[in-house]
Amino acid sequence: MERFARIGEAAKALGVSITTLRRWETEGRLCAEHTAGGRRRYDLAKLRPEWFHAADRAIRRAIACACVSSHDQKDDLERQKQLLELYCARQGGTFEGCGGNRPRRIGKSASNLSRQVSLSLKEGNVARLEDCRERCKIPVPVMASARQIRLGVDLGGTKIEVLVLEGEEREIARRRIPTPTGSYEAILDAVRRLVTEVEEELGLAPLPVGVASPGALMEPTGLVKNSNTVVLCGRPLRTDLEQLLARPVRIANDANCFALSEAADGAGKGDSVVFGVILGTGVGGGLVIEGKIVPGINGIAGEWGHNSLPWPSPGELPGPECYCGKRGCIETFLSGPGLALDHARASGERWRPEEIVRGAENGDPACEATLRRYEDRLARGLAHVVNLIDPGTIVLGGGLSKIARLYRRVPHLWNQWIFSDRVATKLVAPRHGDSSGVRGAARLWETPISPPPSLRNFGKSE
Numbered sequence: 001m002e003r004f005a006r007i008g009e010a011a012k013a014l015g016v017s018i019t020t021l022r023r024w025e026t027e028g029r030l031c032a033e034h035t036a037g038g039r040r041r042y043d044l045a046k047l048r049p050e051w052f053h054a055a056d057r058a059i060r061r062a063i064a065c066a067c068v069s070s071h072d073q074k075d076d077l078e079r080q081k082q083l084l085e086l087y088c089a090r091q092g093g094t095f096e097g098c099g100g101n102r103p104r105r106i107g108k109s110a111s112n113l114s115r116q117v118s119l120s121l122k123e124g125n126v127a128r129l130e131d132c133r134e135r136c137k138i139p140v141p142v143m144a145s146a147r148q149i150r151l152g153v154d155l156g157g158t159k160i161e162v163l164v165l166e167g168e169e170r171e172i173a174r175r176r177i178p179t180p181t182g183s184y185e186a187i188l189d190a191v192r193r194l195v196t197e198v199e200e201e202l203g204l205a206p207l208p209v210g211v212a213s214p215g216a217l218m219e220p221t222g223l224v225k226n227s228n229t230v231v232l233c234g235r236p237l238r239t240d241l242e243q244l245l246a247r248p249v250r251i252a253n254d255a256n257c258f259a260l261s262e263a264a265d266g267a268g269k270g271d272s273v274v275f276g277v278i279l280g281t282g283v284g285g286g287l288v289i290e291g292k293i294v295p296g297i298n299g300i301a302g303e304w305g306h307n308s309l310p311w312p313s314p315g316e317l318p319g320p321e322c323y324c325g326k327r328g329c330i331e332t333f334l335s336g337p338g339l340a341l342d343h344a345r346a347s348g349e350r351w352r353p354e355e356i357v358r359g360a361e362n363g364d365p366a367c368e369a370t371l372r373r374y375e376d377r378l379a380r381g382l383a384h385v386v387n388l389i390d391p392g393t394i395v396l397g398g399g400l401s402k403i404a405r406l407y408r409r410v411p412h413l414w415n416q417w418i419f420s421d422r423v424a425t426k427l428v429a430p431r432h433g434d435s436s437g438v439r440g441a442a443r444l445w446e447t448p449i450s451p452p453p454s455l456r457n458f459g460k461s462e
């Protein structure tokens, strides 16, 4: 690959049009080099450093440190972290996140941190923030965060959606396409296309991206686990997207993003403990406490869909086979395919969930019986959730959350299984419908997820 590219090649490398590239140059966000003959060339090693530094990436170690001096500078800290994260992504590395604090207060860990920084400075591996600003000539997310623009991607089993949110509520762009089936690379490419198209159309500098995805990232490898979109399993989704998009990416479980969105400005707003449930191709759950996602030490908090169905009747045992290798998981009864399978077993008819719901509305006894079994199982499953975490609100999401009767019937049924004389938990429909996942993904850049345990100890002596 030629390092010094003509304008068309450089625009292609960045995934933008020539007009956008020219505008960035006029705005001083990137500079061209000049050949001896006075021709403009764009240095790809600066624009897409990850293509050129793959070899030394493996041996380089960077410590990124952001600091502010008081609590009311939280926004400033977040901006510094975004800048550092972008810098690391541009160098081809992955930023794992480190908090900033008042150095005076963090005492021992501060001195360990500064020892690590000076060691790395000696090794030539640390870039000061000023250096990052200087080197990140190409658009930085600081600009976006000043305008409070966030970009979320919902990477679902059936559709990929991109959303750009301005401020708290305003959706300024949205795109949705069917998820390409069968190939991980096709999924990555679809995300890249959607993100760059939407940014280009709005004339935005590359934004940091939040992604909602089924499953979780295995730490410390960052490989995906537990995704019902099985081509994602075992893949380094975050690193691959960071490299492809040349920017920092945060990924969280789809149900966690859904719960975050509904707790922030949706049906759970005002409640300190909100449990968000996905009833779709898969069944998942996310827990948000005081406005923050609780990811859990294994990254699986809320995954109630892979517990076995509680208080099973003999006819429900051992239960259908699950893709996770077990039998009788809640997901095998309460997902869309689970509902269809249950109806087919009982009636011999292979109907889709929406046909079963319509059938029940039109008085079909087999459809009515299927929905009653579904409601009873949902009540038992959610009773476990209430007994365990006792949330103020449970919000249902995913395709099956559109079944209106669930909100009337399930709270009557769950009383018998919940260990309390009175149940105040509300079961509610999502305010943002099936946009909640993508809204929560965009919010990943506003409410940082608590760092995994390995990073919580960052700066402490080993």
Ligand SMILES: OC[C@H]1O[C@](O)(CO)[C@@H](O)[C@@H]1O
Pocket: 213, 214, 215, 216, 226, 227, 228, 229, 253, 254, 255, 278, 280, 281, 282, 283, 284, 285, 303, 305, 331
């Ligand atoms: O997509 C819905 C849910 O399905 C799962 O992959 C489990 O099978 C969860 O991780 C996700 O939240």
